[in-house]
Amino acid sequence: MDIRRALRAFGVAGVVLTCWAVGSGAPALAGQAGPERTGEAAAAAAAAPELQVSGNRLVTESGDTFRPLGVNRSGGEFGCVQGKEIFDGPVDQAAVDAMKTWHVNTVRVPLNEECWLGTEGVPAGGPGAAEYQQAVEDYANLLVANGINVILDLHWSRGEYTGPGAGCPDVAATCQKPMPDLQYAPEFWSQVATAFKGNDAVIFDLFNEPYPDAANNWSDATAAWTCLRDGGTCAGIGYEVAGMQTLVDAVRATGATNVIMTGGLEWTNNLSQWLDYRPDDPTGNLMASWHSYNFNGCVTTSCWDGTIGTVAAQVPVQIGETGQDTCAHDYIDQVMNWADAHGVGYTAWTWNPWGCTGGSVLIADWNGTPTSTYGEGFRDHLLTQNPGDGTDPDPGTAACRVAVGIQSWGTGLTETLSLTNTGTTAVNGWSLAFDLPEGQTITNGWNATYSPGSGHVTATHAAYNATLAPGATLSLGFQATHTGNAGAPTGFTLNGSPCTTS
Missing domain, CATH: 3.20.20.80 (Glycosidases)
Structure with missing residues (x-):
């Protein structure tokens, strides 16, 4: 990357670049990377x-x-x-x-x-x-x-x-x-x-x-x-x-x-x-x-x-x-x-x-x-x-339970999800995926980032709640609009592992 503060938006001619001359820290070179040296x-x-x-x-x-x-x-x-x-x-x-x-x-x-x-x-x-x-x-x-x-x-x-x-x-x-x-x-x-x-x-x-x-x-x-x-x-x-x-x-x-x-x-x-x-x-x-x-x-x-x-x-x-x-x-x-x-x-x-x-x-x-x-x-x-660096736990061993609460009115609804870690180890960094019923679209949410707003959705932790201890329960949720189906999401998975629902 070079410094491109003036990188043009579409339709605007001209851009000014400055050459990035950077770098700091104690220099060191890697040794030979064969098995005996790594x-x-x-x-x-x-x-x-x-x-x-x-x-x-x-x-x-x-x-x-x-x-x-x-x-x-x-x-x-x-x-x-x-x-x-x-x-x-x-x-x-x-x-x-x-x-x-x-x-x-x-x-x-x-x-x-x-x-x-x-x-x-x-x-x-x-x-x-x-x-x-x-x-x-x-x-x-x-x-x-x-x-x-x-x-x-x-x-x-x-x-x-x-x-x-x-x-x-x-x-x-x-x-x-x-x-x-x-x-x-x-x-x-x-x-x-x-x-x-x-x-x-x-x-x-x-x-x-x-x-x-x-x-x-x-x-x-x-x-x-x-x-x-x-x-x-x-x-x-x-x-x-x-x-x-x-x-x-x-x-x-x-x-x-x-x-x-x-x-x-x-x-x-x-x-x-x-x-x-x-x-x-x-x-x-x-x-x-x-x-x-x-x-x-x-x-x-x-x-x-x-x-x-x-x-x-x-x-x-x-x-x-x-x-x-x-x-x-x-x-x-x-x-x-x-x-x-x-x-x-x-x-x-x-x-x-x-x-x-x-x-x-x-x-x-x-x-x-x-x-x-x-x-x-x-x-x-x-x-x-969980890209997998050789130290991650197997996501298939995660254990979880999700309780769903729904309040609906007209074409709107509020869904509260109570996510419990039922396993014996902490989950460090979590993504809760689920399928919204057809016609539902998330308009805003809390305690997670939701993407996309419809269909197969992934709720990703915030910086302050990334760790879910064994036995701990976290409340998250969202508001949504619907076109007639105010039902609950299905197919919950935590970091790829299926969750039970209640």
């Missing part, structure tokens, strides 16, 4: 599943649906070109253990094209290509050994660009450019694919946030989508561009079958024509990348339903980045609830302790202490999703 915690954990695309889902080797849910770990894109250590902070077993307390199952790792290749853009005294490549491979292998999938993202690339949305005047890979360059990007992906070929727990995100539409001043959407797919000479961009088809071809030429992510326009917030301009992938392992911040253009459920939902009905969609330019979590709550209801995964920006004054910073320290309240809100929601 530590007891990694050795005890199951390795992350290998993934492939099946219809509009990611699935594991056993055919189970998998949603990547986790965080971005920034550093690899900027540290090497800013005189810092490669990851500008720890990437060892303790750092991974901190992520696992949040039930992270996927980490997106932004990379720098020139640092990987060791080209002229790396400053004197910076890491060489071999050192950088080894550090990236070690960190990815450590995450996978701990049961965490990895998304490798080409974040910063080479190419001089000073047009609309420019983040820096440098030809070197020191900021986000509008498109990947033909000079180095295909070779970057050829080498990365060769390094991770055979490890399908790793996903390739071909380019962070394309904006060829800004480069041509939003004058020709067709030309921008064509540039995204085909590359070449693109209006407003002074270097030869590598399109997504070229990068897909570079990956597949190595024999790698890893799942590939490609984005859309407007810093990949716009997927309106993604299906028409998606590159061809002979393996079928292609998914869409979407980024969603509160300062983007597509920020409403109607936009998500009409564009992102259309794509998600045909191919898997991953929210590679989400966040908001405040330290609250009201916007990401909406994004996550929508994504949960549509089978879409998400990795939030960012697992770096940079202070949350500018927003989108999840942690206050490398131990995983969440920021207030952005990090707290994301962590609490993530815990309800």
Whole structure:
């Protein structure tokens, strides 16, 4: 993510970007990530599943649906070109253990094209290509050994660009450019694919946030989508561009079958024509990348339903980045609830302790202490999703009872749900799912977040009631309208386990 406070809303021409030069904390590199070097915690954990695309889902080797849910770990894109250590902070077993307390199952790792290749853009005294490549491979292998999938993202690339949305005047890979360059990007992906070929727990995100539409001043959407797919000479961009088809071809030429992510326009917030301009992938392992911040253009459920939902009905969609330019979590709550209801995964920006004054910073320290309240809100929601980090209890062993009380009048009703943990262990982070009768629509609720408002609904805990002790009862509920059926919900499940009703 680059700072994009002025990211244009639909129909507004022009945007100003500033180059994000950030990072703090005690630097450390991960050791070799083989079994002898990953530590007891990694050795005890199951390795992350290998993934492939099946219809509009990611699935594991056993055919189970998998949603990547986790965080971005920034550093690899900027540290090497800013005189810092490669990851500008720890990437060892303790750092991974901190992520696992949040039930992270996927980490997106932004990379720098020139640092990987060791080209002229790396400053004197910076890491060489071999050192950088080894550090990236070690960190990815450590995450996978701990049961965490990895998304490798080409974040910063080479190419001089000073047009609309420019983040820096440098030809070197020191900021986000509008498109990947033909000079180095295909070779970057050829080498990365060769390094991770055979490890399908790793996903390739071909380019962070394309904006060829800004480069041509939003004058020709067709030309921008064509540039995204085909590359070449693109209006407003002074270097030869590598399109997504070229990068897909570079990956597949190595024999790698890893799942590939490609984005859309407007810093990949716009997927309106993604299906028409998606590159061809002979393996079928292609998914869409979407980024969603509160300062983007597509920020409403109607936009998500009409564009992102259309794509998600045909191919898997991953929210590679989400966040908001405040330290609250009201916007990401909406994004996550929508994504949960549509089978879409998400990795939030960012697992770096940079202070949350500018927003989108999840942690206050490398131990995983969440920021207030952005990090707290994301962590609490993530815990309800039980992505599975090797330490979660089997959700099928949960025991619960729900008592339902209904008061109705005219076309309105109030339903009170008394949820009791009848098991012998605490439930840390709960989601209560149920089916509303046809014609009922929730208008407001209490003690939980309800999404969607009709049909199959999930009530997700609030920050203050995430833990339900053995024998404890929690009251929650909602008001709704109905079209004639004021009956009770059915099919209650707590974190996926059926509940008895009374």
